[in-house]
Amino acid sequence: MSARDTILGKVRSSLHAGANDQTRRKAVEERLKKAAPGVVPARGKLPSAQRVALFSEMAGKLSASVEHVRKAADVPKAVTEYLRGRNLPSAVRMGADPRLAAMPWGKQRALELRPGPSDGDDEAGVSHATAAIAETGTLVMTSGAENPTTINFLPEHHIVVVDAADIEGDLETVLARIRKAYGKGRMPRTVNLISGPSRSGDIEQKIILGAHGPRALHIIVVGG
Amino acid sequence: MDITSPTFKANARVALADGQLQKALGNVRAGFIDKRRKAVDALPEFEELRDRARDIKNHALEHLDLYLETYEAKVLSSGGTVHWAETAGQARDIILDICRKADARTVTKGKSMITEEIGLNDFLEKNGIRPVETDLGEYIIQLRGEHPSHIIAPAVHLNKEQVEADFRRVHDHLPDHRDLSEPEALLGEARRVLRSQYFEADVGITGANFLVAETGTSIIVTNEGNGDLTQVLPRVHVVVASIEKIVPTLEDVSQILRVLARSATGQEMSVYTTLSTGPRRKGDVDGPDEYHVVLLDNGRSSMLGTEFQDMLRCIRCGACMNHCPVYHAVGGHAYGWVYPGPMGAVLTPSLIGVDKGGHLPNASTFCGRCESVCPMRIPLPKMMRHWREREFERGLNPATQRFGLGLWAFFARRPRLYRLAAALGIPVLSLLGGRKRRFAWLPFAGGWTRHRELPAPESRTFMQQWRDREAVARQAGR
Numbered sequence: 092m093s094a095r096d097t098i099l100g101k102v103r104s105s106l107h108a109g110a111n112d113q114t115r116r117k118a119v120e121e122r123l124k125k126a127a128p129g130v131v132p133a134r135g136k137l138p139s140a141q142r143v144a145l146f147s148e149m150a151g152k153l154s155a156s157v158e159h160v161r162k163a164a165d166v167p168k169a170v171t172e173y174l175r176g177r178n179l180p181s182a183v184r185m186g187a188d189p190r191l192a193a194m195p196w197g198k199q200r201a202l203e204l205r206p207g208p209s210d211g212d213d214e215a216g217v218s219h220a221t222a223a224i225a226e227t228g229t230l231v232m233t234s235g236a237e238n239p240t241t242i243n244f245l246p247e248h249h250i251v252v253v254d255a256a257d258i259e260g261d262l263e264t265v266l267a268r269i270r271k272a273y274g275k276g277r278m279p280r281t282v283n284l285i286s287g288p289s290r291s292g293d294i295e296q297k298i299i300l301g302a303h304g305p306r307a308l309h310i311i312v313v314g315g
Numbered sequence: 316m317d318i319t320s321p322t323f324k325a326n327a328r329v330a331l332a333d334g335q336l337q338k339a340l341g342n343v344r345a346g347f348i349d350k351r352r353k354a355v356d357a358l359p360e361f362e363e364l365r366d367r368a369r370d371i372k373n374h375a376l377e378h379l380d381l382y383l384e385t386y387e388a389k390v391l392s393s394g395g396t397v398h399w400a401e402t403a404g405q406a407r408d409i410i411l412d413i414c415r416k417a418d419a420r421t422v423t424k425g426k427s428m429i430t431e432e433i434g435l436n437d438f439l440e441k442n443g444i445r446p447v448e449t450d451l452g453e454y455i456i457q458l459r460g461e462h463p464s465h466i467i468a469p470a471v472h473l474n475k476e477q478v479e480a481d482f483r484r485v486h487d488h489l490p491d492h493r494d495l496s497e498p499e500a501l502l503g504e505a506r507r508v509l510r511s512q513y514f515e516a517d518v519g520i521t522g523a524n525f526l527v528a529e530t531g532t533s534i535i536v537t538n539e540g541n542g543d544l545t546q547v548l549p550r551v552h553v554v555v556a557s558i559e560k561i562v563p564t565l566e567d568v569s570q571i572l573r574v575l576a577r578s579a580t581g582q583e584m585s586v587y588t589t590l591s592t593g594p595r596r597k598g599d600v601d602g603p604d605e606y607h608v609v610l611l612d613n614g615r616s617s618m619l620g621t622e623f624q625d626m627l628r629c630i631r632c633g634a635c636m637n638h639c640p641v642y643h644a645v646g647g648h649a650y651g652w653v654y655p656g657p658m659g660a661v662l663t664p665s666l667i668g669v670d671k672g673g674h675l676p677n678a679s680t681f682c683g684r685c686e687s688v689c690p691m692r693i694p695l696p697k698m699m700r701h702w703r704e705r706e707f708e709r710g711l712n713p714a715t716q717r718f719g720l721g722l723w724a725f726f727a728r729r730p731r732l733y734r735l736a737a738a739l740g741i742p743v744l745s746l747l748g749g750r751k752r753r754f755a756w757l758p759f760a761g762g763w764t765r766h767r768e769l770p771a772p773e774s775r776t777f778m779q780q781w782r783d784r785e786a787v788a789r790q791a792g793r
């Protein structure tokens with residue numbers, strides 16, 4: 092017998108369950124089909140303007156910096172200014188996200204755009220978030236050539252653009268959106284829920300920012 | 316790893332006398348308890364979420380076979396591979412095989428208690444493959460040849476001076492005069508040293524906090540970002556997870572996430588919650604070419620249907636040990652195997668046998684704090700009692716304890732005699748206790764009095780005092 096069958100057999104016998112018990116099968120099917128949200132905290136259930144404000148507040152508490160721009164076309168300038176303000180080289184790694192591509196980067200003459208995934212030598216990377224969660228100040232990133240996962244982790248500074256309209260109250264709302272976009276039971280290869288810059292408390296329980304991931308997380312909220 | 320759980324008492328004695336350790340353990344008390352309290356207070360729905368979390372896992376465990384099948388099918392359909400391992404040995408062989416097929420020389424690892432449980436690092440090393448721990452705490456203890464002393468803070472038993480000494484010893488290519496006096500400098504150095512390792516590795520191994528049946532997704536929850544670099548950069552990603560990590564849907568995960576980080580570190584969310592489904596897809600420019608899941612039983616299936624089934628709800632948050640007076644006093648290594656604290660006291664005998672882990676359930680004051688903070692509402696003290704009962708039935712207790720309990724049973728069945736003996740014994744103890752009314756030492760109780768004082772009993776027995784109180788109450792009622 093294969094290890095698989097042995098394990099499943101042991102589980103069944105410990106649970107005193109037959110392999111073809113229809114009541115159990117039904118319970119499982121129903122549960123998967125419904126995927127019912129459970130207790131969703133009241134905190135995130137807000138009208139959109141307050142949702143954006145809560146998101147900014149929560150992200151700030153997590154030591155991310157948050158800035159608001161009126162329209163997408165303002166993003167390249169905001170990126171340049173962020174780099175200049177921190178004395179960083181004028182270069183960013185960026186994926187092929189069409190929303191980012193449509194922005195007027197050419198106006199930022201000195202800014203070098205490096206396309207593709209990060210190779211570990213980038214000081215700063217720019218990504219576009221799929222969504223964000225007001226309840227906890229969390230960014231939701233999905234993998235692909237548009238926003239390569241390596242950009243979320245390798246650069247020292249991660250700059251993330253998010254549309255105010257994509258800031259949802261809670262994770263449940265975001266999950267429903269992903270399910271709609273990818274189909275029931277399917278997922279992007281990677282979904283990164285990011286809440287602040289990386290940190291470690293492993294030495295004497297003292298929290299230090301900038302562990303293996305980015306030292307700084309800068310969020311640019313567009314519109315709203 | 317060598318199991319030293321059978322000598323828990325001796326381990327504890329050493330731990331209590333270790334000044335460095337005692338200093339470091341202060342960080343557990345200071346670092347975790349208040350933060351959890353604050354995070355819990357900030358979420359009015361917290362208690363309700365605990366109920367939900369408990370119910371979700373109960374449901375998943377009651378239907379575990381079916382959810383495992385669903386999960387497997389989903390992993391396959393997203394292009395991943397599922398391997399089943401009944402034992403630690405099988406899991407090790409499967410992982411070695413994957414590494415060999417990938418021609419791996421270096422393997423990076425995200426933090427994973429399961430790979431500690433199966434003793435993966437030693438095994439890979441013996442087979443010519445270099446495992447590199449990338450979580451800061453895990454990296455430190457790997458340099459020291461130690462094992463984690465806490466399930467979420469593996470190096471909590473160390474002080475920064477010890478870490479500095481290790482870094483100077485191992486990173487000997489770096490200048491001698493560099494300043495490593497602050498944790499920031501130590502972290503920075505580890506970050507730089509490990510960066511190249513992620514790129515060098517052929518295989519990245521992570522654990523999983525959850526496996527989602529609905530989608531075939533594995534989830535890790537971390538703060539440093541090392542787990543993500545471990546899984547995104549090498550060509551092969553291996554997830555090692557035990558079967559009870561299964562959760563039905565993404566919505567269910569969302570419920571449990573809300574209690575996990577708050578209970579663990581007092582964060583509302585850990586920095587990185589990463590959902591992984593299968594290998595690199597068409598059009599992807601990064602991510603692993605292969606995605607493997609090793610599903611490990613290693614004794615879990617035998618816990619189902621027993622009084623220890625509830626333990627399988629555990630999400631490894633560490634709150635029970637953070638609030639445990641015994642853990643605070645002796646730290647994690649004294650428990651002698653992978654899982655310390657109250658959760659370890661229940662889990663260890665289940666996984667390695669009561670003959671080896673049977674002393675651990677005695678390492679409890681039954682104060683009940685662990686259960687009161689456990690986000691999954693696991694009745695830890697009750698389960699420790701179950702183990703004590705089993706241990707006693709099997710006659711594994713030390714002879715003195717059996718003799719003592721036997722004596723007590725003799726008197727319990729003869730209450731008049733018991734009262735007489737107690738009334739005779741108390742004045743003797745109370746005299747011996749002297750004016751301080753405390754014993755720094757008692758014959759036959761050295762284990763107790765070495766590290767604390769035993770209060771001398773009041774001069775009258777409980778039963779005598781009870782009768783007096785009743786009499787007073789009756790008079791007052793009149």
Ligand code: SF4
Nearest residue numbers: 629630632633635689
């Ligand atoms: S037993 Fe409960 S408190 Fe302890 S680690 Fe597991 S879930 Fe956390």
